Amino acid sequence: MLPAQDHKRLKDGDQGGNTGGMGAFCPCALLTDAQLREIEETILKRAVEGLKKEGLPFVGKKNS
Numbered sequence: 707m708l709p710a711q712d713h714k715r716l717k718d719g720d721q722g723g724n725t726g727g728m729g730a731f732c733p734c735a736l737l738t739d740a741q742l743r744e745i746e747e748t749i750l751k752r753a754v755e756g757l758k759k760e761g762l763p764f765v766g767k768k769n770s
Contacts (some may be wrong), residue, residue: 707750707766709734710744 711734716722737745754764 708732709737709745711736 708720710730710732713729714720717724757764
């Protein structure tokens with residue numbers, strides 16, 4: 707699961723009306739490699755492990 711950046715506001719500087727998710731893009735360059743690894747270890751892997759425990763395995767493709 708790659709991180710995405712979503713621009714919620716119409717104008718730069720978080721100004722203007724809410725766009726409702728228009729303008730999202732992936733991958734997001736705001737996170738460092740170290741932050742991405744931490745997110746993978748502390749959130750994503752734990753979420754998948756929890757799904758497996760509940761009998762709901764996550765099936766996805768690892769992006770290399």
